[in-house]
Amino acid sequence: MNPSTTKPLTVLGSINLDIIATAGRLPTAGETIGDGTLSRQPGGKGANQAAAAARLDGAARMIGAVGNDDAGREMLDALTSAGVDVADVARRSTPTGTALIVVDSEGENQIVVCPGANAEVALDGVAFAEDEIVLSQLEVGLDIVVEAARRHPGYFALNAAPAQPLPAELVQRCDLLIVNETEYELIPELSEARLVAVTYGKDGSALFRDGKEVARAAGLSAKVVNTIGAGDAFCAAFVLGLRNGLSDEQALAAANAVGADAVGQASSQPELGRLEGYVTAV
Template sequence: MITVFGSLNVDLVTPVERLPGAGETVMGPGYALHPGGKGANQALAARRAGAEVVLAGAVGRDAFAEIALSLLAADGVDLALVERVEAPTGAAFIAVDAAGSNQIVVAAGANAQARADGLHDLSLGQRNILLLQREVPETECIIAARLAKQAGGRVILNLAPAGSPAPELLDCLDMLIVNEHEALVLARALGWAEREPDAFAQRLDAEHGIACVVTLGGEGVVGWHGGVRRRLEAPKVEVVDTVAAGDSFVGAFAAALDAGCGFSGALQRGLAAGSLACTVPGAQPSVPRRAEIEALAGASFL
């Protein structure tokens, strides 16, 4: 089983010809409203990839809450630990340009009140994976991580948005998933000279005993686990937008580990999921299902 402690949002997505610069206004023809949030996206991605998933987090008591929960409920994610609080449901404002690149501004809303207390009621154990991100309070993430480690489970942190996690959280991690920018931010925070993703991942694995995965966009992924390097190229797809590509990677990667795949097999499935997400617009609507993932992973890594 995978337990996700993380954010739930609604995403307001606007297509634009190009992304705006500082102080600039760029017009779009309209917008779409989708469920999103890194915690919710990754929970849905893991569920669609075949895992049993529990999501813990918070939404408001507003109409946006129903949108934020809609696809999760439809796909069978356990939402018993999602609390209703007196704050607006979180929201993300996303601009996507003609090349599929995006800019995102997130308003935390109810996510700032997410609490890990409910995890005490779960039967966490050695076969469980706890999946974390950085859109809910870090103090609560530390509580969740300690509960998981005390039960003998594995803890995976997706360091998004970028930042430097508290040492108490790093001490609980089994795996860290970052993109190139997030890797650079953490390397600087740790006082490391490494600027290449490969070197950063190797050092984190060697010195901290934390397996590290660095996603490289269209170039694929590099990972270090137990002193062994894996480098995989991404499948070639036609990119519509990259929203939720990273979350699809993380969820499918965790689901593959939960299903008993090794590190390399999990990377393959994560890459396939992330690539497929780029072919469909929006966040959660773009998250692929297990059959699609397995088909692309099989075709790409024969």
Template sequence: MIIVVGSINLDLIANVDRLPSPGETVSGSSFTTAPGGKGANQALAAARAGVAVRMVGAVGKDNFAAEALALLRDAKVDLSGVGETFASTGTALIMVGDDGENIIAVVPGANASVVPGDLSKTFVKEGDVVLLQHEIPLATIEAALDQASAAGAVTVLNTAPFHAEAAALLGKADYVVANETEFDLYGEALALGGRDRAARMRDFAGRTGRTIVVTLGGDGVMAATPTDFLTVPAMKITPVDTVGAGDTFCGYFAACLSSGLALDKALARAGAAGSLACLKPGGQPAIPLAADVDQALKSH
């Protein structure tokens, strides 16, 4: 079982010719809504990878809630751990340029009300994989890491979005997944040693005894364990929309760990899934099914 403790949003997406500069207004070509939130995205990715998933989080008592949960319900994700609050359902305001790049503003809403007491809904046990991100209160993330460790579960912490005050939490997770920008910022916060990113990754793994995974977009992914260093190239694609690619990677990576896949194979499979997610617009709608990932890996 994969237990995702995290955010649930409704994404409000505008497509524009190019992303605006500060203070600039640009014209949009289309507008759509889609379920989102890093927690929900990762839960859906894990479910589409073919494993059982339980979601723990919160939505508001508003018109956005049902749409925010729709694809999770369709994927048979266990939503018994999702509570309702009087705060609004979380929203993400997204602009996507013609080159596939994006800018995002997130309004936490109900996600800010996910508190340590809600972790009683996780029912975590030995052998489970607990997947976390930084879009709910850090106190809840820390409590979840501690609870999962005590239960003998494996923990995966995605460090997005960056919070300097979260640096101390990274050493509590069995696997830390960060993009290159986030890792560089956490490297400064943790005073990691080394002349380059790879050396700083090795320093983190050596200090903590944990595994650090750094995603590099089109350049693939690197990982440092206390005893090894791995690099996996990315699939060659022309991205349509990069929203949700990192979340797809995390969900598939957790699913691979849950299935007992070796780290190198888990990184390759998760990387392929993340690449495929860039070929369609939107976050959750673009997350590929396991069969699509199988086919992509065979083709490459």
């Protein structure tokens, strides 16, 4: 498929302000750790995937909601700067969603998400074209994801994270589901899915069709700075790779390369090159 003749990837999902404390290690229950470094940056699984898609493909479309506050305006500015169309992002009186994140020296993290305006995402006035691809996640209401899957006549992909029980209707509707290895174990319904991509961190990724492995690609070595946006970058890259006509193995390998690039950057919405550069790199 010629990417120049296709619509930009549409992402339905969350938009958060990430407030990040970086420390030497993660605290245990009830423990206080000093000498942390505080930062803030754009985040949310949906926004991360939209920003990655725009950088990899030149454009993307975002469906979501932010608060009518400084944080919301900051998040929209970041998406627009990445090349994302935010015309379908609603402004709500509820504060913009916020994620509180602790990251250790190895890039591992603990995250608490406060949904805010993400809990008020709606599809009023949003149209879907048959020839566009929609990618969603589960940081917005499951009912909205199901509604989008029903209304969209074309290709529908779901990053089933955070893990939760999925209705059979949604699993059967999805053309593609993407999860990490932990989520794959926590969502038994995925065994009934037509196509599931599973990421294994440094060990790469695999693709399962009707529960049977049909493709696998090795991981790439990378210096880990921040893992928060790596899975989101993988999702955008893999969906775009399949859209552009790559084989299953090529799409997995290119997405692994994008994820490896992402973990080496501090931002949850890392600077990425065009997808074709990652294809030729592997």
